[in-house]
Amino acid sequence: MTIPTRHTGRVIRRAVHMLLLTAVAACAAGRDQPPAADLILYNGRVYSLTWPEPSREGVPSAQAPYDSATGWHHDATAVAVREGRVVFVGNDSAALARKGATTNVVNLAGHVVLPGLVDAHTHVAELGETLDRVNLTGVATEAEAVARIAARAATTPKGEWIVGFGWDEGAWANRYPDKTLLTARVPDHPVMLRGLHGFAAWANERALTIAGISRDTPVPTGGEIRRDARGEPTGLVLNRAVALLDKAVPLPTPDQRDAQLLRALQVLAQSGYTGVHEAGVAPDVMNSFERLAARDALPLRVYAMLSARDATLIRQWISRGPFTSANGMLTVRAVKAYYDGALGSRGAQLLADYADLPGHRGVSGGSYGFDQQLVADIMSVGFQVGVHAIGDAGNRATLHFIDSVMRAAPKARGLRHRVEHAQIVSPADLARFAASGVIASVQPPHAVEDKGWAETRVGAARIGGAYAWRSLRRAGAELVFSSDLPGSDWSPLYGLHSAITRQDTSGLPPGGWYPSQRMTPEEAVRGYTVWSAYAGFDEAEAGVIAVGKRADFTVLDVDPFRAAGRALLSGRVMTTVSRGRVVYARPAEGARMEGTRAARVP
Numbered sequence: 253m254t255i256p257t258r259h260t261g262r263v264i265r266r267a268v269h270m271l272l273l274t275a276v277a278a279c280a281a282g283r284d285q286p287p288a289a290d291l292i293l294y295n296g297r298v299y300s301l302t303w304p305e306p307s308r309e310g311v312p313s314a315q316a317p318y319d320s321a322t323g324w325h326h327d328a329t330a331v332a333v334r335e336g337r338v339v340f341v342g343n344d345s346a347a348l349a350r351k352g353a354t355t356n357v358v359n360l361a362g363h364v365v366l367p368g369l370v371d372a373h374t375h376v377a378e379l380g381e382t383l384d385r386v387n388l389t390g391v392a393t394e395a396e397a398v399a400r401i402a403a404r405a406a407t408t409p410k411g412e413w414i415v416g417f418g419w420d421e422g423a424w425a426n427r428y429p430d431k432t433l434l435t436a437r438v439p440d441h442p443v444m445l446r447g448l449h450g451f452a453a454w455a456n457e458r459a460l461t462i463a464g465i466s467r468d469t470p471v472p473t474g475g476e477i478r479r480d481a482r483g484e485p486t487g488l489v490l491n492r493a494v495a496l497l498d499k500a501v502p503l504p505t506p507d508q509r510d511a512q513l514l515r516a517l518q519v520l521a522q523s524g525y526t527g528v529h530e531a532g533v534a535p536d537v538m539n540s541f542e543r544l545a546a547r548d549a550l551p552l553r554v555y556a557m558l559s560a561r562d563a564t565l566i567r568q569w570i571s572r573g574p575f576t577s578a579n580g581m582l583t584v585r586a587v588k589a590y591y592d593g594a595l596g597s598r599g600a601q602l603l604a605d606y607a608d609l610p611g612h613r614g615v616s617g618g619s620y621g622f623d624q625q626l627v628a629d630i631m632s633v634g635f636q637v638g639v640h641a642i643g644d645a646g647n648r649a650t651l652h653f654i655d656s657v658m659r660a661a662p663k664a665r666g667l668r669h670r671v672e673h674a675q676i677v678s679p680a681d682l683a684r685f686a687a688s689g690v691i692a693s694v695q696p697p698h699a700v701e702d703k704g705w706a707e708t709r710v711g712a713a714r715i716g717g718a719y720a721w722r723s724l725r726r727a728g729a730e731l732v733f734s735s736d737l738p739g740s741d742w743s744p745l746y747g748l749h750s751a752i753t754r755q756d757t758s759g760l761p762p763g764g765w766y767p768s769q770r771m772t773p774e775e776a777v778r779g780y781t782v783w784s785a786y787a788g789f790d791e792a793e794a795g796v797i798a799v800g801k802r803a804d805f806t807v808l809d810v811d812p813f814r815a816a817g818r819a820l821l822s823g824r825v826m827t828t829v830s831r832g833r834v835v836y837a838r839p840a841e842g843a844r845m846e847g848t849r850a851a852r853v854p
Contacts, residue, residue: 286339288352289332291832293805294344296360297326299813300797301367301782308725310772324773324813331365333803336832341797356834363826364811366777367797368526368804369744370784373638373672373693373734376530376554377537378450379519380512381504382417382738388445389418394429397445402437410440413501417738419454421447421490422596422705428478431456431487444497449739451594453494455487463500465489472496474593474620491593492621509540517552521836524744524825526804527553529734529788531638531672532588535565545582551835553804554582555788557638560589560627570630580802581831585789586636588672589627591653592616592646595675595702595709600643603678607711616646624653631669632661636789638670638693644678644717647671651684658688668787670732673698676710676718686728691787693732694721696750696776697740703756703765715766721751722769732787733779744780748812749820751776759818773813803832 304313312318317327330347332340340347351357386404391397397419404414421428434443435457442459446452455463467483475493478486489496504512520528533541533556544550558569566587574585593599593615598606601616616622622639631637641650650671658665666689674685674692685692699719707715717723724731733751735742746757751771754764764770771779785795793802810823828836 286350287334289334289339289347289350289355291333291356291358291803291829291834292330292347292351293358293360293365293807293829294330294347296329296363296365296807297811298328298331298341298365298797299777300327300341301778302796302798303327305778305782306772306774308728310722310725310775312772312774316774324811326364328797331797331803331805333829333832336803338797338799338801338803341799358827358834360807360826364808365797366806366808366812367781367795368828368830369524369780369806370527370529370553370788370794371520371525371734371737371742371744371780372529372732372784372787373531373695374520374528374737374742375450375532375739376513376516376520376528376737377509377534378417379738379742380509380516381415383512383515383519386414386416386445387418388416389448391419394433397429398433398437401434401443401445405438405441408441412441413459414438414441414443415501416443416445418448419445420596421449421452422594422702425596425598425705428452428488429454430478430480431460431485434487442500444501446494447597449594449596449736450494451597451599452488452490453497455489455497457487459497459500460485460487463497465496469496473618474615490597491599491615503536506536506540506543509536510544513537513540513544514549514551517550517554518836520742521551521828521830522825523742524806524808524828525552526806526828526830527555527784527788527790527794529555529557529586529784531557532559532561533557534559535562538565538584541582542577545577545579548579548581550581552830553580553790555586555790556582556584557586557588558584558630558635560587560623560630560637561621563623563626566626566630569635570633574634580793583788585634586638587627587630588638588640589622590620590640591622591650592620592641592643595642595706598709600676601646601649602643602676602710602714603645603648604714606709608708613645614643616643617649627653628657628661628664631657631664631667634663634667636667636669638672640672642673642675644676644681644714647674647677648681651681651688651690654690655688668730668789670787673736674724676714677720677724679717679723682717682720682723682727682729685724685730689730691730691732692724693734693787694719694724695734695736695740696721696747696771696779697735699754699765699769700750700756701740703761719766720769721771725775730783730786731779732783733776734784744806745808745810745812745820745823747780748773748776749818751779752812752820753817755817757818757821777812803829805829
């Protein structure tokens with residue numbers, strides 16, 4: 253037996269001490285090890301947008317990942333998510349260190365990650381309906397449109413409604429169709445065909461009869477029923493008269509409405525959107541959104557703007573107050589009102605006559621169904637208002653109205669009220685947006701789609717204040733971008749291209765239509781991310797990719813910060829992540845999944 257000496261005792265004590273230190277260190281390391289992520293995106297090009305805003309001229313901040321020699325570059329390659337929140341933004345190795353047994357790992361294969369894109373002015377309910385309707389978008393002639401309706405009639409039981417959409421009431425304004433050919437080709441079905449932007453509708457004789465539109469029908473305030481020389485309705489209605497036909501078409505059942513909304517929202521998820529601002533929500537649609545939110549079925553976040561055209565609905569919400577669902581996927585704190593009509597159908601209210609229709613200045617205000625007291629009442633209890641205003645007179649009157657309500661009602665102040673479209677703005681009124689804190693909610697696609705006839709409507713002098721995004725920015729106004737779907741193509745890549753180039757999809761005109769009003773790539777991206785979050789009071793939760801924010805991402809195979817010209821239009825959405833859940837991944841060609849399957853919403 254060996255008897256320990258004093259030296260061997262010290263060795264033993266030291267060994268025990270080292271073992272204890274190792275154990276303590278291991279425990280500490282275990283405590284420092286972050287919980288496993290639910291989702292990791294790596295090997296990508298992440299633009300967090302956490303750096304400061306560009307100047308009003310579009311010059312990037314000194315802290316932006318940009319330099320004049322090499323241009324833009326991403327500021328991270330990976331993101332980790334847990335329980336619907338971003339828990340890490342940085343490099344691949346640090347992100348992958350958070351991988352656990354059940355982590356969903358996505359190899360981005362070099363694709364671009366942006367904060368979740370949001371379309372800030374949509375009509376999702378209409379999109380859901382139009383997915384089942386006859387698409388007339390791009391149709392050039394009355395005969396072609398009628399041929400499509402006749403083809404649908406051949407497979408539709410007699411007596412059932414046929415509804416179409418998409419013929420361009422702006423481009424067709426000087427050659428509007430009538431009921432004659434439509435009635436002759438489709439006599440046994442009621443037919444109603446909405447214009448591209450919803451400010452005109454065209455019907456056959458059977459639809460007019462069901463809607464009760466005859467020679468004796470009073471013309472709605474702010475509307476027009478076109479009549480022939482004998483005083484009979486021609487089948488064409490404009491502006492507020494469109495509602496006469498809309499009301500005749502049967503509403504979908506609650507189950508049908510739910511299915512339509514879910515289908516439309518999934519289409520938007522495939523388009524890369526993680527949220528929408530739904531403009532002008534009717535009662536049955538509002539009920540559907542609430543049902544879907546209650547069962548956590550909404551794939552995207554919905555910011556609902558109640559329709560001010562329904563006084564009963566508005567009074568209900570004045571009593572109820574703003575609302576956000578328990579899961580945060582539905583927010584109701586805004587209302588959509590209409591001050592004037594559309595430019596294409598000559599309904600926009602102008603300060604001077606239409607250049608192509610002397611003596612006419614459009615329709616607006618009370619004559620267009622704008623209930624000032626109703627809108628003021630709901631603003632006064634804390635609801636944001638978004639007022640549709642197209643013409644320079646309409647925009648001026650809307651700014652006057654918002655200012656007057658804010659002066660009278662303290663609760664109406666600081667609510668980031670919006671002018672939806674702000675299409676033609678007098679130079680004298682540009683600075684008023686900033687002074688009143690009113691957001692200009694604009695649609696880049698409208699500029700490139702309207703350029704063929706817009707100047708004809710307002711003339712060379714006023715066109716300089718039309719679709720004037722840079723002028724608004726320079727004057728200090730806050731902007732937000734959107735599509736106004738389904739009236740325009742809702743692809744965010746198309747929207748970005750329109751904002752950056754002011755060219756159509758064929759690259760015309762060279763250099764862009766009034767190119768001084770173009771946005772920089774950073775401004776365009778912010779218009780669908782940071783600025784949309786601000787417009788929807790969501791900046792604490794979204795708009796940028798940062799730790800603690802909601803995990804909403806859009807993954808593209810094209811870099812909008814670096815893509816030149818039409819290259820954006822050939823880009824594709826690869827993956828859409830909403831609240832940390834993959835709600836869309838491009839089949840086969842998309843990002844490669846590793847580990848568990850992607851979570852999907854119902």
